[in-house]
Amino acid sequence: xxxxxxxxxxxxxxxxxxxxxxxxxxxxxxxxxxxxxxxxxxxxxxxxxxxxxxxxxxxxxxxxxxxxxxxxxxxxxxxxxxxxxxxxxxxxxxxxxxxxxxxxxxxxxxxxxxxxxxxxxxxxxxxxxxxxxxxxxxxxxxxxxxxxxxxxxxxxxxxxxxxxxxxxxxxxxxxxxxxxxxxxxxxxxxxxxxxxxxxxxxxxxxxxxxxxxxxxxxxxxxxxxxxxxxxxxxxxxxxxxxxxxxxxxxxxxxxxxxxxxxxxxxxxxxxxxxxxxxxxxxxxxxxxxxxxxxxxxxxxxxxxxxxxxxxxxxxxxxxxxxxxxxxxxxxxxxxxxxxxxxxxxxxxxxxxxxxxxxxxxxxxxxxxxxxxxxxxxxxxxxxxxxxxxxxxxxxxxxxxxxxxxxxxxxxxxxxxxxxxxxxxxxxxxxxxxxx
Amino acid sequence: xxxxxxxxxxxxxxxxxxxxxxxxxxxxxxxxxxxxxxxxxxxxxxxxxxxxxxxxxxxxxxxxxxxxx
Numbered sequence: 211x212x213x214x215x216x217x218x219x220x221x222x223x224x225x226x227x228x229x230x231x232x233x234x235x236x237x238x239x240x241x242x243x244x245x246x247x248x249x250x251x252x253x254x255x256x257x258x259x260x261x262x263x264x265x266x267x268x269x270x271x272x273x274x275x276x277x278x279x280x281x282x283x284x285x286x287x288x289x290x291x292x293x294x295x296x297x298x299x300x301x302x303x304x305x306x307x308x309x310x311x312x313x314x315x316x317x318x319x320x321x322x323x324x325x326x327x328x329x330x331x332x333x334x335x336x337x338x339x340x341x342x343x344x345x346x347x348x349x350x351x352x353x354x355x356x357x358x359x360x361x362x363x364x365x366x367x368x369x370x371x372x373x374x375x376x377x378x379x380x381x382x383x384x385x386x387x388x389x390x391x392x393x394x395x396x397x398x399x400x401x402x403x404x405x406x407x408x409x410x411x412x413x414x415x416x417x418x419x420x421x422x423x424x425x426x427x428x429x430x431x432x433x434x435x436x437x438x439x440x441x442x443x444x445x446x447x448x449x450x451x452x453x454x455x456x457x458x459x460x461x462x463x464x465x466x467x468x469x470x471x472x473x474x475x476x477x478x479x480x481x482x483x484x485x486x487x488x489x490x491x492x493x494x495x496x497x498x499x500x501x502x503x504x505x506x507x508x509x510x511x512x513x514x515x516x517x518x519x520x521x522x523x524x525x526x527x528x529x530x531x532x533x534x535x536x537x538x539x540x541x542x543x544x545x546x547x548x549x550x551x552x553x554x555x556x557x558x559x560x561x562x563x564x565x566x567x568x569x570x571x572x573x574x575x576x577x578x579x580x581x582x583x584x585x586x587x588x589x590x591x592x593x594x595x596x597x598x599x600x601x602x603x604x605x606x607x608x609x610x611x612x613x614x615x616x617x618x619x620x621x622x623x624x625x626x627x628x629x630x631x632x633x634x635x636x637x638x639x640x641x642x643x644x645x
Numbered sequence: 646x647x648x649x650x651x652x653x654x655x656x657x658x659x660x661x662x663x664x665x666x667x668x669x670x671x672x673x674x675x676x677x678x679x680x681x682x683x684x685x686x687x688x689x690x691x692x693x694x695x696x697x698x699x700x701x702x703x704x705x706x707x708x709x710x711x712x713x714x
Contacts, residue, residue: 402655555656556680564677591676597657 224434227442228450229466231426236320241355244362247323251433254330256369257338261292265335269428271436273448278303278421279496279524281512287418291408292336294416301389301412302329302343304352304422307381309638310494310526313452313464314422318345318352322359328425331432333370336418340371342393347376378643381550385598386419397644399552400598423452443469447511455480457529457634458487470511477506477529486532489614493523495543496603498610499536528635535628536615540607541569542637547604549640558601561592565608575627582623649687650710652696658707665708668699687713
């Protein structure tokens with residue numbers, strides 16, 4: 211399961227896995243060169259004007275679901291984009307605005323050619339002549355990794371242009387309509403849908419927006435086949451996935467496991483919990499709190515977490531230790547949600563700010579029971595009322611906190627502030643960049 | 646026969662001026678920040694004229710009548 215249990219040196223045998231994507235992972239600060247990569251992976255076919263239905267069928271047969279959080283079947287998305295009237299565009303989404311995720315950065319910094327090959331296979335599949343690889347411009351190693359990789363390929367690319375898109379460091383920039391808006395020259399803010407990017411995206415053309423990990427899997431599926439891919443993971447959600455594990459664990463890391471691996475095994479592989487765990491933030495900031503006992507016993511997959519009202523999201527878990535305060539941690543994340551709003555929709559702009567403020571007061575022991583009651587009224591008024599799902603994420607997190615941290619909420623609602631303690635979640639500072 | 650229509654608001658375009666809720670209080674309420682909460686489903690026939698009136702008076706052109714799918 212661990213990324214360091216490397217099998218034999220790169221060769222022509224498929225990695226039995228796990229790890230697969232992370233097999234023979236170059237150590238931190240180094241990367242796999244094009245020559246090293248090409249020793250195992252032949253250059254992908256040059257995209258032509260016509261879609262390659264054989265490649266679409268292959269991805270379809272693999273059963274791969276998108277690894278960016280929504281879990282939509284990749285083959286079906288390819289087919290839809292390929293069926294448009296105009297020449298499609300591929301956007302590789304490596305923006306990774308989710309603060310608790312580190313997998314996309316790892317791939318772009320150390321294994322960029324796996325991602326680029328996947329993007330080119332996808333381009334050939336749908337018949338695209340333009341690929342835009344998008345990455346947060348503040349993520350220096352990922353940007354450098356991509357630049358280096360593109361320079362190495364300068365003589366290899368035929369029939370397709372591959373561009374680097376260095377995006378502003380905003381959470382919603384990774385939302386697909388926002389990303390397309392940015393590539394088209396606008397601010398990285400969501401636009402009204404429909405039309406969705408697969409209908410009318412970059413330059414008005416049908417656009418495939420696909421997470422970079424999904425594309426890395428596509429490269430491996432093209433190389434080793436659909437049956438190989440399906441040999442790990444559940445039949446309805448096959449393959450391996452990258453998981454970012456942080457919080458109160460012995461060795462915070464990104465690791466690769468088959469979809470559906472028990473959460474406890476993943477946490478153990480990350481060094482186990484430090485002390486007793488109180489809860490796990492499943493799916494990251496855009497996810498839900500789950501009591502530790504329930505979380506640890508569940509399989510890490512959409513099907514396995516769904517009975518708990520949770521999902522793996524982009525493959526993220528953050529372990530909260532017993533002594534931490536769920537209210538204080540949630541207040542900080544709600545503050546982040548408010549600061550990361552694109553500022554376009556009233557319920558998001560004003561509602562998230564108000565939710566965060568009440569939660570801050572609650573954590574400080576200054577909220578009244580009436581304030582607490584108002585939280586659910588506001589949650590109901592905010593949910594589903596933005597142009598994108600950003601406000602819904604805040605509401606989902608808030609509702610899960612009310613359920614999981616009921617004791618903390620009650621204590622604070624009776625005027626008791628938090629014990630002074632260093633916060634667990636790392637909440638990035640928001641900037642005002644949108645272009 | 647005319648097709649049933651529902652009211653939809655483009656929240657990105659909406660400025661929260663509240664004109665719609667004044668013209669069609671039977672179907673549109675305002676949230677705690679002054680933005681419209683519109684009832685789901687087809688607008689009943691007796692409210693259709695008022696709904697069209699609300700659509701044409703939205704200062705942000707954010708309100709639309711769309712066929713119910």
